[in-house]
Amino acid sequence: MGNRRTSGTNLEDPARGYADAAMEFPRLLTLLLIVLEWTRPGLPSPLRPICDLRVLEPLILEARDAVVAMKSCREGCRLSESVTVPQTAVEADVWSKKTALEQAQEVQSGLWLFQQALNLLQTSVTNVALHNHIDNTIRNLLTINAVLRSLNIQEYTPPANVAELQGTWRVSSATDLLQVHFSFLRGKVHHLLVDAPACHQAVS
Template sequence: MGNRRTYWPNRADTERGYADSAMDFPRLFALLLIVLEWTRPGLPSPLRPICDLRVLNHFIQEARDAEVAMKSCSEGCGLLESVSVPQTTVNFDDWEKKNALEQAQEVQSGLWLLQQALNLLRASVTNAAINNHVDNSIRNLLSINAVLRSLNFQEYTPPASVVGPEATWRVSSAAELLQVHVNFLRGKVRLLLLDAQACQQDVS
């Protein structure tokens, strides 16, 4: 009888697997809720995706993690050129005067600008850890767009020309870009989801 060899998984590999699963959960959770909304029969008021904003809050935390990581990065983590980003400040009087479609278009325009800017950052960064953060951020933006479509907002069509200067500004560093990313999610994206879903929830 030959000797049996038993393989015990490396602890680091196991912990890495758990971490990857935890990072994927919010995206899977958002997708599941969207599918439930589309497939549940006979409900006059179907379940709204990420109604309690836990998924968005997780995306905001991941954006903050990317910002912190970028601030501590010393090599291979810069932008090669300046990029356009959305304005993050919110004038609540002006916001409330806009209808839901106008609010959604403003948010979708900002998400599109951030995605273009993060794609440029992804192409210029050589630091592997920062690349992982940027990849997560891009995937999260795509997930948010999917949620907006599930709320019956029409799909955003990118402009043929550059967006007007009143709606954008330019940043020249990766740290500034990631700070804008955090602030936009915390501000206009959160406001739109709260207004569109009319949920009662605890918002951290």
């Protein structure tokens, strides 16, 4: 399994190289916007760049592509054990009653759970093509955490025991894991960015 990325030849596949470069672009764009936001002069602006939800759209599309790829996989694409994932449903009335800190911690705990689950998936899956999607998904989690830090959302401290977290459930399928991740981005992550106080302050 340690050689899962090694094929019978050392030649790089040009098509795969172009595909990897294309998938890197959304992350680079998002990180560039973060850097620009951190370094721009204190001039009035109608909207902070990172508050533009279009920066989240490429990450959601990549999450969807990972689900599609996993569904089409027939060999070497199983989880070795079940994993804990967050609930993804967002009830507007319940969500609106939470404080900004509670909303942020709920999203951050979910991102942390996905990090643990995807690390396990990364070691469980032997299908080389799928590893590209898994690696991209893990990098996208880091990008989203960087986005949250750019909005002055404090860094998350993981619990000592996963059982301490509320609003979670377990999945045993790799496809289910990626589907939940996709739904989480479209749901709670999207809502958190919409409701972020820093974004509202930018247009007030």
